[in-house]
Amino acid sequence: MKFRAVFNRMHRLFFSSKQDLAIATCSFHSDNIEENKLLNQLRIRIEATGPLSVADYMKEVLLSPSSGYYMKKDVFGSHGDFITSPEISQVFGELIGIWFYNEWLKVGKPQPLQLVEFGPGRGTLTDDLLRVFSKFMPHGTQLSIHFIEVSPHLRKLQALKLCSTDTEEGIENDLLPTKYGFPLKWHSSLESVPENFSLFLAHEFFDALPIHKFQKTTDGWKEILVDYRGGQLQFVLSRSPTPASKLLIDPNENRDHVEISPETGVILDQVLKRMKEDGGISLIVDYGHQGTKTDTFRSFQGHKLHDPLEKPGEADLTADVDFSFIKKCAKNKAVIFGPVNQADFLKNMGIDVRLEKLMESATPEDQKSLKSGYKMLMSPDEMGERFKFLALYPVVLKDRLRKYPPAGF
Ligand SMILES: C[S@@+](CC[C@H](N)C(=O)[O-])C[C@H]1O[C@@H](n2cnc3c(N)ncnc32)[C@H](O)[C@@H]1O
Known part of the structure; x- marks a missing residue:
């Protein structure tokens, strides 16, 4: 609950901002860069090519061959991070x-x-x-x-x-x-x-x-990106619609924030x-x-x-599955039963x-x-x-x- 409150506040922060590229959260100090190989990798990538989509961030954090979350340890069970x-x-x-x-x-x-x-x-x-x-x-x-x-x-x-x-x-x-x-x-x-x-x-x-995250603003749909500023990873809003926001968002979407997984x-x-x-x-x-x-x-x-931008590679990243998206993909291509609890x-x-x-x-x-x-x-x-x-x-x-x-x- 505590995290949810912080996260909501974070979102209010960057979505209420009038600036195009509003800063959302700051959580990880540069002192930790030396200790966190993946953070260093992300910083170099962001400095070279600009802020990452949340999908690219997730992919790198979970599956980077050298230090991705799933690549190096047993993360399940009572001694791990979650149980299935x-x-x-x-x-x-x-x-x-x-x-x-x-x-x-x-x-x-x-x-x-x-x-x-x-x-x-x-x-x-x-x-x-x-x-x-x-x-x-x-x-x-x-x-x-x-x-x-x-x-x-x-x-x-x-x-x-x-x-x-x-x-x-x-x-x-x-x-x-x-x-x-x-x-x-x-x-x-x-x-x-x-x-x-x-x-x-x-x-x-x-x-x-990986999911892309989008936010509706008074200026249309923008994508939430991950940037590296002032020695830490931060959520920012794209200046303008991105190729992903143009391609993936349903024109009839009535939520003001959506998460879409094209890989799904x-x-x-x-x-x-x-x-x-x-x-x-x-x-x-x-x-x-x-x-x-x-x-x-x-x-x-x-x-x-846990803060998703803190200690990348040391904690799991996840998002709820959108079953309506799965059903949309399977429509007319399969007989669908469920989802049931x-x-x-x-x-x-x-x-x-x-x-x-x-x-x-x-x-x-x-x-x-x-x-x-x-x-x-x-x-x-x-x-x-x-x-x-x-x-x-x-x-x-x-x-x-x-x-x-x-x-x-
Ligand atoms: C949350 S775990 C679930 C494990 C297991 N199904 C269970 O319920 O206990 C996610 C699993 O998917 C694998 N995984 C994640 N992304 C993947 C990808 N893009 N391709 C193949 N496997 C992936 C992880 O390595 C891990 O085995």
Whole structure:
């Protein structure tokens, strides 16, 4: 709450200003430049080419090969900066596994089959999902796993979890066998993933993609940029509309502040094309809104809100996913279900029955953590309502889906 107040004040500051390039916030002193390699990199880039869009800033901070946030350490769990649903309870991944298995059966068990996960983090979600697949999939099913992951460090953690190795040559191998027998391969983008029927999964992936931020002023739409002035990073407003503001803002937009992720549109287009040409089913899970929220760009460090311009590379940067934008991209190209609240999806998928079953054989300590995990995933004031599920199917399945709608929605 405190951060929100500061951030709002920041915005009032630069949006009420009559100057074209109004200064918003100052938070990071030049003394820290020596300590923060990424800040130095950003300063040099800004001095050479001018203020950066928030999208370029996010990309550099999260994915810079030498010191980007995701590139060098394990950021998940109680010792990291945030915790995600698969890390909270095995039930989460198991129910998603049952969902995918069920939907695959419904479309006639096409093979070869691929599970394609975008941004798999520690690999926990796929681990729980494959436990389900290995139990139910008919023996000999041609299933391969494809991870779209840019972080070499996280690739190692994923290999350790699923393949019990973290050697670089293992990860660079064509296909590395997982402990479930199904082979796994890593990719930097969807382009190198083979063209086969795929189950596409993105959990807390789209919120990590770069966003552009725009503000409506009396002088029209301006873009919020990141500048380096007086020894610190600062938000500023563009002098005039930018190419991004001219291209991306919907002429009917009625909010006065919007965040748009063009990379989300590009990746969705690739997925939709694959689904149309090779067949597939997509499940997108993330925190987000339906085109109603305005300023959601924020940073986390040690499970606390953090100034997004402070200590770049040492804290997570994220923005709520705009599900109305996803639906707009998929309109007429896919059959869309959702978004529905996480609590509703998990309830419809039988979380209560699964929990009861696990409790029967759990120790008192495990029972306690199963119950607290359930509460965190389901409670409306924790993750139950903030997180949404959205599914996409190829248009050719429209009639069949009318007859047999997907479970969970
Ligand atoms: C917030 S984490 C979510 C991890 C995991 N899905 C979970 O829920 O626990 C974001 C993941 O996306 C990856 N990532 C971020 N941007 C990416 C990009 N442009 N391409 C591929 N992976 C990316 C990160 O390295 C990380 O694995």
